[in-house]
Structure formats: C-alpha cells, structure tokens
Amino acid sequence: MNLTFYGHACFSVEIKGLTLLFDPFISPNPMAKGIDIEQIKPDYLLVSHGHADHIADLIPIAQSSGATVICAWEIHEWLQEQGITNTLPMNTGGKKACSFGTVKCVVAQHSSSLPDGRYAGNPLGFVITSSEGNFYYSGDTALTLDMQLISQYTSLDMAILPIGDQFTMGVEDAILAANFVNCKTIVGVHYNTFEPIEIDTLQAQEAFAAKGIKLWLPAIGTRLEINDLKN
Numbered sequence: 001m002n003l004t005f006y007g008h009a010c011f012s013v014e015i016k017g018l019t020l021l022f023d024p025f026i027s028p029n030p031m032a033k034g035i036d037i038e039q040i041k042p043d044y045l046l047v048s049h050g051h052a053d054h055i056a057d058l059i060p061i062a063q064s065s066g067a068t069v070i071c072a073w074e075i076h077e078w079l080q081e082q083g084i085t086n087t088l089p090m091n092t093g094g095k096k097a098c099s100f101g102t103v104k105c106v107v108a109q110h111s112s113s114l115p116d117g118r119y120a121g122n123p124l125g126f127v128i129t130s131s132e133g134n135f136y137y138s139g140d141t142a143l144t145l146d147m148q149l150i151s152q153y154t155s156l157d158m159a160i161l162p163i164g165d166q167f168t169m170g171v172e173d174a175i176l177a178a179n180f181v182n183c184k185t186i187v188g189v190h191y192n193t194f195e196p197i198e199i200d201t202l203q204a205q206e207a208f209a210a211k212g213i214k215l216w217l218p219a220i221g222t223r224l225e226i227n228d229l230k231n
Contacts, residue, residue, distance in 0.1 A: 001132040001157075001226045005218040006040075007032035008053060009140070009162065009189040015100040015130045018043040022126075022137055022160075023054040024061050029193060032220050037061055044098065047071040048139030049112035050078075050120025053193070059084060070096075070103060072121030078114050092122050101130030106150065108141040110168070133157040133226050136181055140190060143173035143180075151182035157226055159183040162190035163204060163215075164197030171204045178213050185229050187216045 004012045007029045012021045021042035026032045037057050045067045047055055055075075062069055062084045069079060069087045076089035090096060095104040104127040112120040125138045127150055136150055137160040150156070159181050162168035168190050169177060178186050186208065191199050201217050208215035218224055 001130070002223055003158075003160075003187065003218075003226065003229075004223045005187070005189075005220055006035055007220040008193045009048075010054075011160065011187070011189070012040070012042060013128070013135065015128070015132050018100045020044045020046060020100060020128070021061065021067070022046045023048055023139070024057040025053045025055070026057050028052075028056045031193060034221060038064065041065045042067045044100065045069045045071075046103070046126055046137075047075055048108060048125065048137070049110060049123035050075055050114040050118075051112065051140070052115055054140070055115075062086070068098075070126075072112070072124060074119060074121035075114070078118065078120070090124070092124065101128060101132075103128055104154075106136075107144055107146040108139040109144050110140040110142070127154055129154055135159060135226075136183070138162065138169075138177065140168045143169050143177050145180075147177050147180035151180070156181055156183040158185040158187060158229055160187045160189055163188040164191035164193075164199060166196045168197075171199065171207050175208055175211050175213060178208070179211070184213050185216070186213055187218070187229070191217075 019042040073089040076087045106125040108123040108125040110123040112123045135158045161174045163174045205215045
C-alpha cells in the first residue's frame with residue numbers, strides 16, 4: 001500500500017493493484033501545475049464533500065477513468081445529472097465491501113455545498129480497511145469526540161488529517177485527533193494552498209514530534225510506501 005500526494009487535500013492510495021483517489025482538486029491549484037490529470041486513472045474516486053477545492057477535477061477524472069465515485073447521496077444525484085453514472089452513494093455510519101477492502105463513512109464536522117450552491121449532503125470521513133493496511137481520511141473537519149470510536153473497531157496504519165486551521169482543524173486539534181484515533185503516523189493535508197491556511201510547517205512537525213507522533217508533509221507528486229511512513 002502506498003500514497004501519492006497531489007496537493008491540498010488530494011491524494012491517491014494504491015491497494016491490491018487498485019488506485020483510490022481522494023478529493024480531486026489539482027488543475028486549479030497553482031502549486032500542482034506539474035501534475036497532468038489526464039495521466040491519473042483511478043479505479044475509485046472518494047469525495048468527502050462538495051466544496052470546489054475538493055471536487056474541481058471530479059467530473060473530468062471520472063469521465064476519463066470510469067472510476068466508481070463514492071460520495072454522499074446528494075453528490076451522487078448531482079453527478080447523475082452530469083452524466084456520471086458509476087457511483088456508490090453512501091452516508092454517515094455506512095460500510096461497504098469493495099474490491100480493495102471495505103470503506104466506512106464516518107462523521108466529519110464541516111459544511112458541504114456544490115458549485116451551483118445546492119446542498120451536498122453530510123460531509124464524510126472515510127475509514128479504509130484492507131489486507132494491505134488500514135487508514136483514516138478525516139476529510140475537512142473540526143475535532144470531534146466521534147473520532148474516538150474509530151480505534152474501537154479499526155487499528156490504523158496511518159491517518160490523513162487537515163492541519164491548516166481557520167476552515168478545519170489546526171495543528172493542536174489534529175494532534176488530539178491523532179490520539180483519539182490511536183495513530184502515530186499522520187499525513188497532513190489542507191494547508192499552505194491559500195493564504196488563510198498557511199502554517200509554519202517546521203513548527204507543526206515539531207509540535208507533533210513533541211507528542212510522539214510523526215507528521216509527514218510530502219511534496220506534491222511524492223509517492224510514499226506506507227511501511228516507510230511508519231518507520
């Protein structure tokens with residue numbers, strides 16, 4: 001199992017020869033100008049919520065790849081109207097077996113609307129379990145006590161958490177979230193893309209390290225083996 005970071009909160013994870021791409025926001029991101037979305041062919045697209053900085057490239061990548069889009073019911077309905085029919089609608093608390101393993105939708109405390117202003121349903125986090133490893137992607141969220149439930153049913157190899165503050169958790173709350181989910185290997189996302197979420201990355205890594213947690217902040221385009229992350 002490995003992870004490739006595409007900037008902001010977009011990343012892919014390869015599991016059992018399949019590629020899962022999360023929250024595709026690449027082409028509008030000047031920091032990701034070296035990434036060609038036409039070369040990205042996921043088997044699954046997982047969408048945490050409907051904001052533009054998470055779905056900007058959803059339709060073109062879904063069209064070119066034929067990937068199954070896992071998302072909230074309301075985003076599923078919107079995609080159907082756009083001609084994207086290969087969707088798997090889910091909602092908070094739901095779990096589904098897929099060819100890569102299982103996906104469980106968990107609480108994300110945020111807002112969610114589509115580019116046309118329509119309600120996009122509940123924002124979601126995802127817990128992925130597989131024979132190659134388990135991980136949690138929180139999506140855009142505040143710190144919530146619900147995160148403590150995840151460690152009750154899943155032992156995580158890594159967690160992907162927002163750290164940019166203002167619109168999501170900041171560093172301090174993300175450290176608490178890492179403890180809530182009982183995971184010491186964290187990949188930080190949703191930071192430094194825009195001025196409101198700029199952070200001191202060295203200070204962030206030092207704050208995590210002080211609590212015995214490794215914070216990875218990979219460069220855009222970097223591919224990381226999960227076992228290497230844990231070492």
